[in-house]
Amino acid sequence: MYDVVIIGAGVSGGTVARELSRYNLKVIVLEKETDVSCGTTKANSAIIHAGYDPEEHSLMARLNAEGNPMFDRICEELDVPFKRIGSLVVAYDEQQTAHIEALYQRGLNIGIEKMKILSREELRVREPNISPDAEGALLAETAGIIDPMLLTISLIENAVVNGCELKLNYTVTGITKEDGIFRITGEAEQDVEARYVVNAAGVYADVVHNMVAAPDFRILPRRGQYFVLDKSEGAVVNSVIFPCPDKGGKGILITPTVHGNILLGPSSDDLEDPDDLMTTAELLGKARMGVRKLIPSVTTRNSIRTFAGMRARPDTGDFIIREAPGTKGFFDLAGIKSPGLSAAPASALYLIGLMENSGLKLLEKEAFNPRVEWKLFLERSDEDQNKLLKENPLYGRIICRCESITEGDILDAIHRPVGARTLDGVKRRCRPGMGRCQGGFCGPKVQKILAREQDRPWEDIVLEKKHSYILTGRTK
Amino acid sequence: MKSKYDIIVIGGGPAGLAAAVEARENGINNILVLERDVELGGILQQCIHNGFGLFYFKEELTGPEYAQRFINKVNEGGIDIVLDTIVTSITVDKIVSIMNTEGKRDISAKSVILAMGCRERTRGSIAIPGDRPAGVFTAGTAQRYINIEGYMVGKSVVILGSGDIGMIMARRIVLEGGEVKAVVARSSFPKGLTRNVVQCLDHYDIPLLLSHNIVEIKGRERVERVVIAQTDEHKQVIPGTEKGYDCDTVLLSVGLIPENELSKLAGVDLDPKTGGPVVNESMETSVEGIFACGNVVHVHDLVDFVTEESRRAGRNAARYVNEEFNREGEYVSFSTSGGLTYAAPQRFRYSNLPDKLDVFMRVDKVYQDQFVILENEGRELARFKERHLTPGEMVKITAPKEIFTGCEGKVRISLVPRGDKT
Ligand SMILES: Cc1cc2nc3c(=O)[nH]c(=O)nc-3n(C[C@H](O)[C@H](O)[C@H](O)COP(=O)(O)OP(=O)(O)OC[C@H]3O[C@@H](n4cnc5c(N)ncnc54)[C@H](O)[C@@H]3O)c2cc1C
Ligand SMILES: Cc1cc2nc3c(=O)[nH]c(=O)nc-3n(C[C@H](O)[C@H](O)[C@H](O)COP(=O)(O)OP(=O)(O)OC[C@H]3O[C@@H](n4cnc5c(N)ncnc54)[C@H](O)[C@@H]3O)c2cc1C
Numbered sequence: 031m032y033d034v035v036i037i038g039a040g041v042s043g044g045t046v047a048r049e050l051s052r053y054n055l056k057v058i059v060l061e062k063e064t065d066v067s068c069g070t071t072k073a074n075s076a077i078i079h080a081g082y083d084p085e086e087h088s089l090m091a092r093l094n095a096e097g098n099p100m101f102d103r104i105c106e107e108l109d110v111p112f113k114r115i116g117s118l119v120v121a122y123d124e125q126q127t128a129h130i131e132a133l134y135q136r137g138l139n140i141g142i143e144k145m146k147i148l149s150r151e152e153l154r155v156r157e158p159n160i161s162p163d164a165e166g167a168l169l170a171e172t173a174g175i176i177d178p179m180l181l182t183i184s185l186i187e188n189a190v191v192n193g194c195e196l197k198l199n200y201t202v203t204g205i206t207k208e209d210g211i212f213r214i215t216g217e218a219e220q221d222v223e224a225r226y227v228v229n230a231a232g233v234y235a236d237v238v239h240n241m242v243a244a245p246d247f248r249i250l251p252r253r254g255q256y257f258v259l260d261k262s263e264g265a266v267v268n269s270v271i272f273p274c275p276d277k278g279g280k281g282i283l284i285t286p287t288v289h290g291n292i293l294l295g296p297s298s299d300d301l302e303d304p305d306d307l308m309t310t311a312e313l314l315g316k317a318r319m320g321v322r323k324l325i326p327s328v329t330t331r332n333s334i335r336t337f338a339g340m341r342a343r344p345d346t347g348d349f350i351i352r353e354a355p356g357t358k359g360f361f362d363l364a365g366i367k368s369p370g371l372s373a374a375p376a377s378a379l380y381l382i383g384l385m386e387n388s389g390l391k392l393l394e395k396e397a398f399n400p401r402v403e404w405k406l407f408l409e410r411s412d413e414d415q416n417k418l419l420k421e422n423p424l425y426g427r428i429i430c431r432c433e434s435i436t437e438g439d440i441l442d443a444i445h446r447p448v449g450a451r452t453l454d455g456v457k458r459r460c461r462p463g464m465g466r467c468q469g470g471f472c473g474p475k476v477q478k479i480l481a482r483e484q485d486r487p488w489e490d491i492v493l494e495k496k497h498s499y500i501l502t503g504r505t506k
Numbered sequence: 507m508k509s510k511y512d513i514i515v516i517g518g519g520p521a522g523l524a525a526a527v528e529a530r531e532n533g534i535n536n537i538l539v540l541e542r543d544v545e546l547g548g549i550l551q552q553c554i555h556n557g558f559g560l561f562y563f564k565e566e567l568t569g570p571e572y573a574q575r576f577i578n579k580v581n582e583g584g585i586d587i588v589l590d591t592i593v594t595s596i597t598v599d600k601i602v603s604i605m606n607t608e609g610k611r612d613i614s615a616k617s618v619i620l621a622m623g624c625r626e627r628t629r630g631s632i633a634i635p636g637d638r639p640a641g642v643f644t645a646g647t648a649q650r651y652i653n654i655e656g657y658m659v660g661k662s663v664v665i666l667g668s669g670d671i672g673m674i675m676a677r678r679i680v681l682e683g684g685e686v687k688a689v690v691a692r693s694s695f696p697k698g699l700t701r702n703v704v705q706c707l708d709h710y711d712i713p714l715l716l717s718h719n720i721v722e723i724k725g726r727e728r729v730e731r732v733v734i735a736q737t738d739e740h741k742q743v744i745p746g747t748e749k750g751y752d753c754d755t756v757l758l759s760v761g762l763i764p765e766n767e768l769s770k771l772a773g774v775d776l777d778p779k780t781g782g783p784v785v786n787e788s789m790e791t792s793v794e795g796i797f798a799c800g801n802v803v804h805v806h807d808l809v810d811f812v813t814e815e816s817r818r819a820g821r822n823a824a825r826y827v828n829e830e831f832n833r834e835g836e837y838v839s840f841s842t843s844g845g846l847t848y849a850a851p852q853r854f855r856y857s858n859l860p861d862k863l864d865v866f867m868r869v870d871k872v873y874q875d876q877f878v879i880l881e882n883e884g885r886e887l888a889r890f891k892e893r894h895l896t897p898g899e900m901v902k903i904t905a906p907k908e909i910f911t912g913c914e915g916k917v918r919i920s921l922v923p924r925g926d927k928t
Contacts, residue, residue: 257633258630305726307637307638308635308636308637308722308724309633309635309636309638310635311633311635311721314633314635330633332631333630333631333633334628334630334631335629335630336630336633336635337638415609415610416609419607419608419609423607423608424607426605426606426607426608426609426610427590427606427607428542428592428594428605431542431592434594466625466628466631467625467626467628468628468629468630469647470625470626470628470643470644470646470647471625471647473647474647474650474651474654474655478655488655488657489657492640493639493640494640495726495727496727497727497728498639498640498727498728499640499728500640500641500659501651501657501658501659502657502658502659502660502661502754503657503658504656504657504658505652505656505657505658505682506682506683
C-alpha cells in the first residue's frame, strides 16, 4: 500500500515526486515508457519563461511567475544546465509595438521583474543578426534555457535516492476506488494500491482522469515541430527570440540551447492522435520561413535533426490542478501545456498544498538529501579529472567525438540510480548521439557498452520504445 | 610517446599512413601517428569488399588488405603509433593536445599532417520528414554493424542515395539474406562509380530509382514503410507520384563531409566548395607547416588517389622539416567554372611545383567528350581530352610544370565540349 502513486514521469510527475520525497511517505511513480522524460518533456522549446505571457489571474500566470525564480536553486542542487539568457519579443510595426507594450504592462501586473522595452538600436546591440525591419522588442531578463530531460531525470533520481519508487514500462489501464483506497491496474502488471493518486499523464491526463473520476475536461493535442541546428550556428542569436504573438500562440521562435545548438520552431498543428509525432515537410518549411523574418541569415542547411512534441492543451484554457470533483484523493496535474515546464516547481508545491488540505500528512524526513551530482568528465576541474582517471581510465576514452563524451560518462549514465537502458536513454543523460553525426559514429559503441554493462545481448538493446529494435540478428 | 616530434600525423587511415611512410622515406625518423580507433586503417577496415588498389598496386585488394600493406610499412621503424587516442586540439604553433586512458597531454611538432577523413551526412541534415523510429542508419554505420560487429541491421531495406557506400551496402544486404526494395536517388544519374552500379545493383536485380526521393518515413517504433516520390529537374517532388514501400530499414548514403573541427581550431582556412582545407601544390594548408591529405581535404572515391595525394603531403612535410621548402613568388590560384565544381589543390607557387602537378576536380553532372581547358589571363595553357565525366568519379589531370610558366593571379579551369571550336 502506497501513500501516493504518481502516474507519469515527465517534469510534472518528477517535481511532485521529488517534493514528496522530502516527507515520510511511501510514494511510487508509474510510467508507461522504457525511461523517464519520454513524453512532452523531451520535446519542447526548453525555455523557462519569464511569465508575462499568460492571461492575468490564470493559474498559468501565477505558477509561471512563482516557478521561474525557483530554477536557480533546483538546478544548482541537481546539477542541471540552466542559463538565464533573457528573452525578446520583437515588434515590426506600430501595432506590434503597442502589443509588446501591453505585454510589458501585463508582466508588471503579474509581478514580473527585470523587463524592459528595447529601442531599435538597443535591440541591435544585443542581437546583431536581427532583421532590419525589427522596430524594438520586449526584453525579459529572467527568461532562461534549460535541459528539460536532464532536469526530469535528476528530479526523479533525487526522489528515488530519497526513497521514492519508480516503475517503468507500467501502462496504467484502470483505476478503481473502494473504501478510500485506489487500486491501479496495469497492462499485465501487478496492481498498485494507494491512498492518493496524482494524475500527471501529459497528453493522456484526460484518459487517466476518466478511469475513476467524472469526465469534465478534454486534452486537445497540438503538435509542434522543430529544427535543431549544428553548434556551428550557435552564435546566430544570444537570447530567446519570439515574434509578436498572435492567435496561433507564441509563434515561431529561435533560441540557443544550453548545450550550444540552435532550436527553431515550433509549428502549431491541431491533431486527433496524441501520439502522432511525425514531422512534415510543409510545416517544417513554414517554420523555416517564419524564423527568417526574425533572423534573415539563418539557414537550415546546418540542421542536424528535426523533431516534434505534443502540447497537452486543455479545453478549459488553463492548467487543471485540483482534487477531482467527487473523487476525493485523486489529484489532476493536467492540461500542462506551455509554460508547464517553467511552472513545474511551483505547480508541484501548489498541488501538494491541495493534497495536504485534503488530509495528506507531510512529516519531513530527517535525512533528505537534496543533491544530485552529475557532471561530464570534461566539464570537471583538472584536479577532479585526474582523480577520476586514476579510479577508472575509461574516463579518458572519448566515445562521442561530436560532444566529447567519454566512456566513463556513459558508464555513469548507465549506473546512475535511474540509469539508462536504451540508446536514447544514454543520449538524454550524457549526449552521445545528440551531435552532428547523430550517433552514426558512436551508436554502435554505445550499444556495445550497454550490452556489456547490463550483460544483455546486443539485439536486446532498443533505441527507446519497447519495439524500437536496432538489430535483427547475427550476420551469416 | 615522446613530447616532441618532427612530424605528427593525425589519423591512421590510408591517408595518414601513406603520408607517414613517405615522410620517413624522405629522411624523417621522428614521426608520430595518432589514431582514435583501436587499430590502424581508418574506414578501410570496414570495407571488406574488393576494388581497392587497382591503380596503385595494379591488383584488386579488399580494404583491410590495402590498409595492411601500409600498416606493414609503418611498422618498419621510425614511426611511433599511438592508438585509442583522440586529438582534441591543434594550435597554430603545432601543439597537439591528446586524450586517452592515460589522461590528457600536449605534444609539440615541427610539422603536422591532418588526415582525419570524413563523416557521413545524416537524416537530420537532409531533414526527411515523418516518424523517427529505429531502423534508419547511415550506410557507413550499417557497414560497421555488419562487417565489424557481425550484426544485421534489417531484413527489408530501402537505400537513399546512389553513392558508392550505398550501392556497396545494397549488395552486402542481399548477400546476408536481406532484401533491398530499391536504391533511391534524387539525381538523374547515379552518384557513385559506374562499376558499382553494375557490380552491386545490376547483378543483383536491385532497382535503381533515379530522380526520386524519400518523402516520408513511417513507423512509431521501428521503420514500417517509406513513401517515395518522383522528382523533377530541380529535385522537387512531383505531387501525385507518391508510392509506399514496406520495409523495416532505411540506409542513407547522402554524402560525406570532411572532418575539419580540428583544422578550424588550428586556424586553417577552409574551402566552402570542398569542405576541406585550402591546400597548395605541396598539400600545405594556409598555416605554414600544417599539411593535409585524404578525405579531410576533399572526398575521394578511390583510395588509390588518397595514397598518391598523401605521399605528396608526407614528402613535403619532410622538406618543410628539413628546411628545404621554397616560398618564393606569389600564389596562383585555380578557379573552376563551366561544370567543374572544385579543384584541389586550390593554389600553387610556381617555384615550388613538382615536374608534374596532379589536380583533382569534380563535375556537377554527366558530360561526354569534353576538353578540360586551363587558361591564365586569356591565354590557354593546356587542354586535356576527357571522354566521359560523371559526378561520381573524380577528374584528375596531370599538368607539366612548364605550362604554368609566367602565370599570375588565377588559372581558370573549365569544360568545353569537344565539338566546339574555341
Ligand atoms: C512544442 C512545445 C513547446 C513547449 N515549450 C515550452 C517552453 O519553452 N517552456 C515551458 O515552460 N513549457 C513548454 N512546453 C510545455 C512543456 O513541455 C510541458 O508543459 C511539460 O513538459 C509537461 O510535462 P508533463 O510531465 O506534464 O507531461 P509529459 O512529459 O508528457 O509526461 C507525461 C508522462 O505520462 C506518461 N503516461 C501517460 N499515460 C500513461 C499511463 N496510462 N500510464 C503510465 N504513464 C502514462 C507518459 O508516457 C509521459 O511520460 C512546450 C510544449 C510543447 C509541446
Ligand atoms: C564505405 C566506403 C567504401 C569505399 N569503397 C571504396 C572502394 O571500393 N574502392 C576504393 O578505392 N575506395 C573506396 N573508398 C574510399 C577510400 O576508402 C577512402 O577515400 C579512404 O579510406 C580515405 O582515407 P583517409 O585516410 O582520408 O580517411 P579515413 O579512412 O576515414 O581515416 C581517417 C582516420 O583518422 C582518424 N581520426 C579522425 N579524427 C581523429 C582525431 N581527432 N584524433 C585521432 N584520430 C582521428 C579516424 O579514426 C580514421 O582512422 C570507400 C570509402 C568508404 C567510406
